[in-house]
Structures are given as C-alpha cells and as structure tokens.
Amino acid sequence: MDQSANTHATRALIELRKKIISGDLPGGMRLFEVPLAEDLKISRTPVREAMSRLAEEGLLDRVRGGGFIVRSFAMSDVIDAIELRGVMEGTAARLAAERGVEPEALASITECVRLLDACFGAGPGQVDFDAYEMLNARFHRELAALCGSETVRREVERASRLPFASPSAFLPNRADIDAFRRSLTGAQEQHRAIVSAIAGREGCRAEALAREHARTARHNLEYILVKDRSLIKRVPGLALVVAG
Amino acid sequence: MDQSANTHATRALIELRKKIISGDLPGGMRLFEVPLAEDLKISRTPVREAMSRLAEEGLLDRVRGGGFIVRSFAMSDVIDAIELRGVMEGTAARLAAERGVEPEALASITECVRLLDACFGAGPGQVDFDAYEMLNARFHRELAALCGSETVRREVERASRLPFASPSAFLPNRADIDAFRRSLTGAQEQHRAIVSAIAGREGCRAEALAREHARTARHNLEYILVKDRSLIKRVPGLALVVAG
DNA sequence: GGGATCGGTGGTGTATACATTCCGCGTCTG
DNA sequence: CAGACGCGGAATGTATACACCACCGATCCC
Numbered sequence: 189m190d191q192s193a194n195t196h197a198t199r200a201l202i203e204l205r206k207k208i209i210s211g212d213l214p215g216g217m218r219l220f221e222v223p224l225a226e227d228l229k230i231s232r233t234p235v236r237e238a239m240s241r242l243a244e245e246g247l248l249d250r251v252r253g254g255g256f257i258v259r260s261f262a263m264s265d266v267i268d269a270i271e272l273r274g275v276m277e278g279t280a281a282r283l284a285a286e287r288g289v290e291p292e293a294l295a296s297i298t299e300c301v302r303l304l305d306a307c308f309g310a311g312p313g314q315v316d317f318d319a320y321e322m323l324n325a326r327f328h329r330e331l332a333a334l335c336g337s338e339t340v341r342r343e344v345e346r347a348s349r350l351p352f353a354s355p356s357a358f359l360p361n362r363a364d365i366d367a368f369r370r371s372l373t374g375a376q377e378q379h380r381a382i383v384s385a386i387a388g389r390e391g392c393r394a395e396a397l398a399r400e401h402a403r404t405a406r407h408n409l410e411y412i413l414v415k416d417r418s419l420i421k422r423v424p425g426l427a428l429v430v431a432g
Numbered sequence: 433m434d435q436s437a438n439t440h441a442t443r444a445l446i447e448l449r450k451k452i453i454s455g456d457l458p459g460g461m462r463l464f465e466v467p468l469a470e471d472l473k474i475s476r477t478p479v480r481e482a483m484s485r486l487a488e489e490g491l492l493d494r495v496r497g498g499g500f501i502v503r504s505f506a507m508s509d510v511i512d513a514i515e516l517r518g519v520m521e522g523t524a525a526r527l528a529a530e531r532g533v534e535p536e537a538l539a540s541i542t543e544c545v546r547l548l549d550a551c552f553g554a555g556p557g558q559v560d561f562d563a564y565e566m567l568n569a570r571f572h573r574e575l576a577a578l579c580g581s582e583t584v585r586r587e588v589e590r591a592s593r594l595p596f597a598s599p600s601a602f603l604p605n606r607a608d609i610d611a612f613r614r615s616l617t618g619a620q621e622q623h624r625a626i627v628s629a630i631a632g633r634e635g636c637r638a639e640a641l642a643r644e645h646a647r648t649a650r651h652n653l654e655y656i657l658v659k660d661r662s663l664i665k666r667v668p669g670l671a672l673v674v675a676g
Numbered sequence: 677g678g679g680a681t682c683g684g685t686g687g688t689g690t691a692t693a694c695a696t697t698c699c700g701c702g703t704c705t706g
Numbered sequence: 707c708a709g710a711c712g713c714g715g716a717a718t719g720t721a722t723a724c725a726c727c728a729c730c731g732a733t734c735c736c
Contacts, residue, residue: 193497193498193689195688195689195690196689196690197689197690220716220717220718221717221718222716222717222718230690230691231690231691231692232690232691232692232718233689233690233691233692234689234690234691236481236718237480237484237689240481240484240485240488241484243488244484244487244488246586253437253697253698253717253718254437254697254698254717254718254719255717255718264581264583265581265582265583268527268581268583268584269583271523271527271584272520272523272583272584272587275519275520275522275523276516276519276520278519279515279516279519283512283515337508337509337512338509339508339509339512339513339516339594340512340515340516342490343516343591343594347587350583350587437719439696439718439719439720440719440720441719441720464686464687464688465687465688466686466687466688474720474721475720475721475722476688476720476721476722477719477720477721477722478719478720478721480688481719497687497688497727497728498687498688498689498727499687499688
C-alpha cells in the first residue's frame with residue numbers, strides 16, 4: 189500500500205499521527221481499536237493497520253497482551269535523537285568520503301547547496317524559509333544516500349525521521365527573524381563544508397562536520413526553548429515536547 | 433501481543449522469518465497473502481499481521497500498491513550493518529561516559545565481563561561457546577542501555593538487530609576452534625576496555641573502542657568468508673549472505 | 677489492421693461476525 | 707476471614723465474505 193494510496197488505513201494513519209503529535213492522544217495513553225474506529229467511521233481492520241505502522245515509526249509501543257500505547261517523549265529524547273542523527277549522518281558522510289561518490293550525486297548535492305544559497309536575500313531578514321526548509325530536507329536526504337549503501341541510507345533516514353529529529357524540527361517560527369537568519373547562514377556554511385570534505389575525500393573531517401552540524405541544531409533548539417517555547421514550530425513530534 | 437503469545441500471527445511471524453533467513457523465500461520475491469495463508473493453514477489476517485512485523489524488522493519491504501517483497505542483502509550490506517552497529521554502540525558508550533552511569537548498571541556489566549572471562553578454560557580450545565554467545569549478547573544489550581536514554585538504547589538495539597549485524601553473527605562454527613578462541617579473547621579484551629573507559633569517564637576513548645570492537649568483528653567475518661564460507665554459523669540473516 | 681474498450685482475473689482493502697483470552701469482581705466455601 | 711473458583715465483560719485475535727483496483731487479454735469498432 190502506497191503512502192499516497194487513498195485507503196482508510198492511510199487516512200487513519202495520518203489522523204492518528206496528527207492526534208499523537210498534537211498531544212490530543214497523550215503519551216502513555218493506551219489506544220483501543222473500537223473507539224478509534226468509531227471516531228474515524230471505519231472498521232477495526234484499517235485502524236489496526238495504521239497502528240501497526242505507527243509502531244514502525246516509533247510513535248506507538250506494542251504492549252504485552254496486545255494493543256498499543258502512545259510513546260512518551262521528554263526533552264532529553266529530543267536532544268538524544270538529534271545527537272543520534274548527527275552520528276548517523278556523520279557516518280554516511282565519512283563512508284561517502286572514504287569510498288568516493290558518483291560524480292552526478294556530488295553534482296546534485298552541490299546544486300542543492302547552491303539553491304540553498306539562493307534562499308538568502310540581501311536584507312537581514314530576507315530568507316525564503318519555505319524553500320530553505322524543503323531544500324534542507326533534500327540536502328539531508330541526498331547526504332544519507334551519498335555513501336552508495338542502501339542499508340546505510342535507510343538507517344540514516346530512519347534516524348532523521350525519529351519523530352523529533354527532523355532536520356528542520358528545530359527551526360523557530362517566523363518571529364525572531366534576524367537571529368534565525370544568522371543561524372541559517374551558519375548551517376548553510378556547514379552544509380558547504382560537509383560537501384567539500386566529502387569531495388576532498390576527507391572522511392574524518394566530513395564526519396566531524398556532520399556531527400557538528402547536528403550539534404548546532406541542538407544548541408539552537410536549547411536556546412530557543414530557554415528563550416521562548418512559543419517560537420517553536422509545531423513540527424512532527426516536537427509539539428509533544430513543547431506541550432510536555 | 434506478546435512475542436511469546438500463542439497466536440497464529442506469532443507462529444506465522446516465526447515461520448516466515450525462518451523461511452526468509454534460510455533463503456527459502458529468496459530476496460526480491462514478492463509474498464502473496466493467500467498462498468502463504470494456505471501454506472500455514474490459517475487465514476490472511478494473521479499473515480498480514482506477521483508480514484507487517486517483518487517489515488518492521490527490516491526483512492520485508494512494502495511495495496507500492498500493497499504487498500511485500502523479501503529484502504535482498506549483499507555482502508556489502510553486512511559490512512555496512514556492522515559498521516553502523518559500531519557507530520551506534522560507540523555513541524552509547526560515549527554518552528554513558530560523558531553523562532555517567534548508575535553504579536548498579538556499571539556493576540552489572542562488569543559482572544557480565546567477569547562471567548565472559550569464566551567462559552575461557554585453560555586449554556587452547558576450551559571455551560564455553562554457548563555461554564559466551566549468550567553473555568556477549570547481554571554485554572551489548574547492557575552497553576546500549578548504559579547511557580540511560582531510552583531513545584538511544586532503543587535505536588542502538590535496533591541497529592544490533594539488523595538481521596545481519598547481530599553481535600554474534602560473525603562467529604564461526606565450532607570448527608577451527610583455536611583461531612576462533614584467539615579471536616574471542618581479543619574481543620573480550622575489548623569488552624573490558626570499553627567498560628573501563630566508560631567507568632573512567634573517557635567518552636572519546638569509549639567511543640573509539642566500541643567502534644574498534646565492531647571493526648574487529650568485520651575483519652573476522654571477512655577473514656572467515658575468504659577462508660571458508662562453510663565455517664559461518666547460520667544465524668539470522670547471515671545465512672542469506674552465505675547462500676548468496 | 678490497429679487501437680480503444682470491456683470484461684475477467686488475481687490481488688489487496690474493508691467490514692463484520694465470531695472466537696479467545698485476560699482481568700476484575702463477586703461469591704462461595706473451607 | 708481468606709482464598710479460590712467462576713462468571714462476565716471488554717479487548718484483541720481470527721475467519722470469511724465482499725469491495726475495489728490494477729493489470730491483461732480478447733474482442734469489437736473504426
């Protein structure tokens with residue numbers, strides 16, 4: 189079944205994910221098939237299917253004796269998830285540098301960095317945030333794939349999909365634009381450096397840079413959380429933290 | 433539903449896993465619900481449930497439009513999976529060292545190392561392999577948990593469960609005992625060093641040691657594969673490689 | 677003769693009825 | 707009074723019938 193398939197299970201998956209992320213279904217809560225099915229006006233079968241996939245995503249835990257509970261997240265989980273993402277991406281970057289990359293893949297990610305540059309306008313607050321976010325996600329996707337290993341790519345992307353470790357999860361809202369732009373230009377410099385290290389076959393440096401990139405993300409998040417939690421965008425998973 | 437639950441879905445899960453691992457259901461093969469259900473003398477429902485979990489384990493891939501195919505593994509996937517395991521365990525070890533560990537957790541893993549020591553007899557080939565294997569698995573489980581983060585522990589264990597990255601996956605068969613014992617004593621020294629580094633709060637050293645431990649595993653595997661593939665135990669996933 | 681359309685077939689998706697299991701509560705008995 | 711047995715309800719597990727969709731081949735029309 190395709191993610192885009194127009195099935196009840198897919199709708200249920202999306203609905204439930206939204207409710208978990210929004211805190212509507214709080215962490216630790218047990219989910220029962222019958223009420224959920226009635227809520228969504230469908231039968232238990234697609235609900236089970238949806239819950240099974242949410243368990244795969246890490247949003248639900250299977251419980252002994254059957255059934256699921258909503259996983260609980262804490263601030264420390266976000267920090268750890270970002271740390272892990274950095275480690276995994278660092279490995280992808282190192283392997284890419286050590287093994288070498290296809291010229292076209294390198295060209296593609298280089299182009300991606302160039303496009304990210306183009307998101308920055310002349311003025312201090314002039315950034316095309318939507319474009320940046322999309323391209324940033326693309327950058328991290330291509331980075332994961334650079335090492336040429338399907339296994340590594342798969343696991344690195346999984347680490348990025350940890351509900352709260354999304355590459356853009358730490359981006360603040362449109363408020364506080366100026367400070368945010370500085371943060372983004374810094375991240376962009378790191379993007380460039382990572383690609384450069386990979387192209388130069390400097391494995392250790394590429395790994396360290398990718399880790400540093402995630403660490404910057406973590407610091408930004410911590411800074412924002414301390415300053416004003418309402419600045420956080422409500423992206424998947426992160427809302428849980430803000431709420432809790 | 434518990435892993436040990438006596439349900440048709442659980443039986444189907446175990447059966448299918450066995451068939452995939454043994455190569456009976458080869459990589460790339462699409463799995464159809466109806467024939468599998470007939471084979472197992474059950475209905476489609478528990479078969480679906482089982483396939484869904486196998487997808488979670490990484491043995492099956494969901495295919496566009498519905499259904500599953502058996503994932504294909506290559507030698508390079510094994511190498512990469514072991515590499516990733518080392519990176520993840522290295523992270524767990526580093527975090528444990530940086531953040532400090534509960535005394536009882538440290539005592540437990542130290543005891544584990546001591547028990548591993550006890551697996552080695554006086555003679556050159558005298559090793560209690562079964563005990564070693566079980567304790568080795570325990571060591572890696574406890575190592576993953578040492579950092580105190582549920583998120584990290586979960587992902588590290590997942591990396592170890594990659595079907596071909598099991599800590600014991602590279603252990604050769606009971607043949608060639610002497611060379612094998614040397615390999616195990618080396619691994620045991622690494623175990624000891626990792627715990628020591630964590631206890632001494634040497635984060636970087638702990639990380640490097642855990643990585644080195646995995647790298648040793650990889651080299652052993654490569655050596656064995658070159659020398660004689662029949663020496664490999666048929667552990668989950670690895671059989672695929674040996675067969676293919 | 678070629679292309680479009682219309683079934684047929686084979687597969688998953690869904691609903692639903694029924695089975696089973698687990699847990700809690702009450703009662704009965706020693 | 708305490709412990710065990712049993713009953714009942716609530717939840718998941720399972721089977722099955724049917725819906726639906728995609729693919730494919732054959733036929734029919736242009």
